[in-house]
Amino acid sequence: MxxxxxxxxxxxxxxxxxxxxxxxxxxxxxxxxxxxxxxxxxxxxxxxxxxxxxxxxxxxxxxxxxxxxxxxxxxxxxxxxxxxxxxxxxxxxxxxxxxxxxxxxxxxxxxxxxxxxxxxxxxxxxxxxxxxxxxxxxxxxxxxxxxxxxxxxxxxxxxxxxxxxxxxxxxxxxxxxxxxxxxxxxxxxxxxxxxxxxxxxxxxxxxxxxxxxxxxxxxxxxxxxxxxxxxxxxxxxxxxxxxxxxxxxxxxxxxxxxxxxxxxxxxxxxxxxxxxxxxxxxxxxxxxxxxxxxxxxxxxxxxxxxxxxxxxxxxxxxxxxxxxxxxxxxxxxxxxxxxxxxxxxxxxxxxxxxxAADAMKEELIAGGHRFFEAVMEGLAASGLNTRDPEALLLALRRIGAKRLEELFGPGEEDDALPRGRRPLVEAPPVAELRALAQETITCLSDEDRQLLRDSDLAVVVGSTDVHEFGKLLSEQTLSELGIVSMDAGIHAEPDDLADMVAANRLSAIVLGTYNGVALDYADALVGAMAKAGVSVPIFIGGKLNQIAEGSNTSLPRPVAAELAARGLTPCARMEDMLAGLAAVVRERTSS
Ligand code: B12
The missing domain is CATH 3.20.20.240 (Methylmalonyl-CoA mutase)
Structure with a gap:
């Protein structure tokens, strides 16, 4: 495997x-x-x-x-x-x-x-x-x-x-x-x-x-x-x-x-x-x-x-x-x-x-051991020396959480679910983000919801850093509306985003960012897009701030206005992105 x-x-x-x-x-x-x-x-x-x-x-x-x-x-x-x-x-x-x-x-x-x-x-x-x-x-x-x-x-x-x-x-x-x-x-x-x-x-x-x-x-x-x-x-x-x-x-x-x-x-x-x-x-x-x-x-x-x-x-x-x-x-x-x-x-x-807590504890321990053993057996079967910490660490890091769960998760297989498995104990953020995505689309007018559902929009979604809940919420919300989203992953590099847009003729970039680097990242992304010869809307949300170079106050400053001045669409809420996407569809149909 x-x-x-x-x-x-x-x-x-x-x-x-x-x-x-x-x-x-x-x-x-x-x-x-x-x-x-x-x-x-x-x-x-x-x-x-x-x-x-x-x-x-x-x-x-x-x-x-x-x-x-x-x-x-x-x-x-x-x-x-x-x-x-x-x-x-x-x-x-x-x-x-x-x-x-x-x-x-x-x-x-x-x-x-x-x-x-x-x-x-x-x-x-x-x-x-x-x-x-x-x-x-x-x-x-x-x-x-x-x-x-x-x-x-x-x-x-x-x-x-x-x-x-x-x-x-x-x-x-x-x-x-x-x-x-x-x-x-x-x-x-x-x-x-x-x-x-x-x-x-x-x-x-x-x-x-x-x-x-x-x-x-x-x-x-x-x-x-x-x-x-x-x-x-x-x-x-x-x-x-x-x-x-x-x-x-x-x-x-x-x-x-x-x-x-x-x-x-x-x-x-x-x-x-x-x-x-x-x-x-x-x-x-x-x-x-x-x-x-x-x-x-x-x-x-x-x-x-x-x-x-x-x-x-x-x-x-x-x-x-x-x-x-x-x-x-x-x-x-x-x-x-x-x-x-x-x-x-x-x-x-x-x-x-x-x-009830003890029953869940037993399930966590039993399922955790099944996962551990399946990972170790799978890696050993592939020829990895699982007694070598450096080899094991690097293999796990490169394979990544998503793939490890898909291959070795202890839950029953179910293609309809994320990772193709029914969790033994669902992780709390999964349920929370699902509910939030459903709630978000109810805020759209019936007309906009239908417009987006009927559109052929395809976008790329990524995150500039390890914070991925904004990205996951974007993906869930887009999927509720039937909009195709390609995954640029966490720590998405600006060049990779621009290349994905060019190679797949995508309609927009959807980006989460939290680490106080929004402006630097936006500059790099705008440069990468110019180099790749593409120009599409960029919807950016999360923590739109940046620590000022040379500042000793430690407090980052908000940069939404500066992002807008560079042509990006800062989104305080998911609804801002949906409104922007609806505008993209309208513009296309009218031209
Ligand atoms: C969860 C979290 C983490 C988790 C992330 C887990 C994961 N897999 O995503 C972990 C524990 C890994 C983490 C780590 C760190 N974190 Co943190 N983290 C948070 C936290 C608590 C929640 C952020 C979140 O995901 N919320 C859930 C989302 C869905 O809700 P939301 O952010 O409110 O988003 C809404 C809107 O903004 C909008 N939205 C959000 N994203 C997007 C994207 C798009 C495209 C659109 C349209 C809309 C949109 O929609 C949402 C619903 O309305 C925040 C504090 C906070 N409560 O906000 C700090 C926070 C973001 N983290 C912070 C920091 C500093 C870190 C660390 C650097 C700390 C450290 N020294 O280690 C590390 C990062 C290390 C790294 N590897 O980079 C800071 C960022 C500082 C800043 N920029 O001002 C914050 C603000 C905490 C703080 N006040 O200091 N963190």
Missing amino acids: IDLKTVFADGEAPNSGDSLASGRALARDCSVGDSAFLSEYGVASEIDYKQKARAEGRFTHHAQIGWRDPAKTGDAWAAIHAATEKSGGAVDRYGICLDWSMGYPKASRGAMGRGTGLILEGPEDFKALTCRAPVAPHFGDFTIGLPAALENTQCALVAGATAIGNLGQYFTFRMPGWPEDRETTAATVSALALCAAQPVPILIHSNLDDGFAAQFTDLACAFGAVLLERYIVEDLIGGVIGHCYGHTFSDPLSRFAFQRALAEGRDDIPGTMVYGNTTAYREAVPEAENYGALAAYLSVDIAAQRAMASGHAITPIPVTEADRIPDVDEVIEAQLFALSLQRRRGAPMPLLETT
């Missing part, structure tokens, strides 16, 4: 020998340094700290921080700690939002563009943060899994970090303008080996929603992805991995059940954090509405930790997150809200009935 010659069309499958050896050798000179957290609590690593907390019947709190200005980030490190301590609680760990450009090796960084986050130049910058207050540093994103994996991991270790990731990003994140994946994989394996060879346990972090999990339609496959990553990190490399889940888990039952599936048999290895269900936050609504969403997921997470401690730190995300990057006082408010909620929620038993 898998043709290795296609997967590795550029040569042989890689071999981990050199990468493992170099990572292990590096551990002789590079080891975990001191941090305010490690010395304050007298622990060797965050795993030890979490195990102590678990033994005391306590669970931990996570805050996500990181602004473009390193000094602001350092001050926030101290301020959030002080504010939570003053209210009688504590924030136990900080996830550092590094800028995505930190994923490039330092030598290439300057020339490659950058996003909205924090840029740290070297070990001293990392250390300047972790000494500011006794909060465990979690260098979760843009460290392990990207081209700069090895150098960033060294900086994080020296600064006293004992939770480092994000392996999930390895599978899905593509650095713009960085097409190679062999060196990235080798750097990832070396970084994992460096962590595994430390004398203290380093928790390798993987955010499932950043990886394949958010792309599966079946949550059982997401649990199967956990098993694949545990096999690679723990069985093949000798490290320790903890998973994060939560962004897209808006259904309380599956959120609760997934935590129990992750916790099963892992008494000695804590999860990293349960992330806020940030997809539930709405933009430009009264804050009180988003506080409802915050309370809803925190209640599930607090109850889940009390019913079965899995070591996941709870993560109250500021309610302004849907509008923009939250500021320091908003992070503090969210933490204080969580502490207050936690104090007011008593023990979950006997209020909580876990039978």
